[in-house]
Amino acid sequence: MLLATTRPPSFIKVFSGRSLRCTSSSSSRSVVPLAHNALIPSNGNATKQPLIILHGLFGMKRNWNSLSKAFYQSLGRPIYTLDLRNHGSSPHVEPMTYAAMAADVLAFCRKHHLEEASLLGHSMGGKVAMALALNPELPLNLLKHLIVVDIAPAKAAMSPEFQGYVEVMKSIERRHVTSRQAAQKMLTSYESDPAIRAFLLTNLAPHHGHEPVRFHIPLDIIGKSIPAIGDFPYEPGERTWEGPTLFIKGSKSSYINHRNIPIAKQFFPNMVLEELDTHHWVHAEKPNEFKKVVVDFMTSH
Template sequence: MSIRGNSSGPRPVPLSYRLLDGQDTLPPVVFLHGMFSNKNIFQAEAETLAQKTGRKVLTVDARNHGESPHNADCSYEAMSSDLLALLSQLRLTPCVLIGHSMGGRTAMAFALQKPELVERLVSVDVSPLVLMGIPKVFKIVPVMNSINLLGNRSDSQAFEVIDEYLKLFIKDASIRQYLFNSLVRVNGKYVWKVNAENLWQQQQQLLDPLAIQGVYHGPTLFLISINSSFVPPSHYHKIKLLFPEAQFQTIPDTGHVLHIKKPQDFMNSLLSFLS
């Protein structure tokens, strides 16, 4: 389906999504993944939330990720426009937005632009301000591009070979697990379901502070890895100016992909916030 946006803003692309059914009387939950990932990263959490809360739960592939179209514009304004088109199409507003890293910034941009469409907001280990920790994330792109493995072996064997190679560059096993979410076999070769080159070229758009005017007064939770370089305590005051109702909760011993490292703690925090 082709979806037209406002002529004054970015033209939205039709996003790939998965929707779990639930009650119409409760605000639906929308998960937005981080960079180099896709909607499958939150599938277990989506199923748990749908079962425990009775809500509809939507997982989405951002542009340039998963099964969604590739596009040169990597701005948060563009990704927010994509989300607005999809939520309008599915009639899923007002909703609860839960976003990790890049997805968290998209969720924040959306809430600042369309606060009436967001019932509450969860940002997972990311700040709307200058990002100090993310530039090193882009060092993964040449490593991803250097993998050239034919699919003439089982997935488990292939993933073991690739994991051993990635260990040379990425010590954190949870980060490697996070990346494997986007690795698939296509036409006899393993490829990444992400437009990594375009993200690399447009990285400044992804690193700069959110250039969006507005204030979101709804309930907001910032879930943070303890000692996070992505959301340092020095950001808290300015974050509260944009999100006056913001709560800050740290989860110990996690790292940036805290939903992978501590899935139960992550789910408990979400359930508590939703209740």
């Protein structure tokens, strides 16, 4: 179990970004305001040396609640968890590219006047974090640490199951099922892992009585964006970020492997690699060990 309280101590202030909903087209230069939660120290510091956390595909800021509280207890720094575009309570908008998502995060950091931030991203969020670190518009004083969880800065087609998840979720809506249990049953025919099914079903919008269930993420946009989510906006050697960089690999996962580690080193020459005995959801499978690796890295660099 995670060594953290189920709620923050009384001296931690918790803020939640207001829910925003829109559907529109956008260029990669357009940014959207990202919903967020924040843990702010009692001394009022909301800007210096924060930890910013970015979730993966089909995730949301809420998934990181327990770990963000544990990070606060160990670090005593501002902790921000963000909903990336088309996830959680953030706006629904195209395109869903890494350039666009990184621009959203950069705009968030500028809006909140963040300095010397540690940026942590899992999977898709890890690619967003790397894209921001390599962005030529990155302010010199913004980024202090980069922490990438079980993903590499490589271009590769997404595994077919991700498109399959989108199609099953669309089917659940089309069939107007009226309960979480019925949605779970439909997902079971496609995904045997109960943990992954439960994770996907966190995207169900609240519903009452016999109303049909629906997902609060834009399945059409995400489905069309699967190829872009496998992409990366930079070529090896095109850009580098030379700050302290930590890659955390799940030893039972192949997302970071012997083929793409050299690519990561070209982008991030001062990287170190740590492994934990997990599959892809490293932070969920070994939360205590994960927290220790992250905190040790941040406090020793």
